[in-house]
Amino acid sequence: MPYVNIRVAGTLSKEQKAKICQGVTEVIAEAANKPKDSILIFIDELPHESIARGGELLQKPAGK
Numbered sequence: 001m002p003y004v005n006i007r008v009a010g011t012l013s014k015e016q017k018a019k020i021c022q023g024v025t026e027v028i029a030e031a032a033n034k035p036k037d038s039i040l041i042f043i044d045e046l047p048h049e050s051i052a053r054g055g056e057l058l059q060k061p062a063g064k
Contacts, residue, residue: 001034001038001039001040002028002032002034002038002039002040003040003041003042004024004028004039004040004041004042005041005042005044006020006024006041006042006043006044007043007044007046008043008044008045008046009046009047009048009051009058010045010046010047010048010060010061011045012043012045017043020041020043021041021043024039024041025039025041048060048061
């Protein structure tokens with residue numbers, strides 16, 4: 001059973017999550033020859049300030 005963990009900075013809408021899950025499921029099912037109903041996807045939404053790049057904490061995008 002494939003497990004996929006996707007981590008994003010900030011939040012996604014329900015529609016965005018659904019689209020991501022559909023696409024990822026399609027790719028894994030085809031590439032790994034696994035049944036779609038065996039693929040589990042976890043989406044972790046993290047505050048920007050909990051992620052760093054190059055030693056610097058990410059900043060929340062302007063207007064969000």
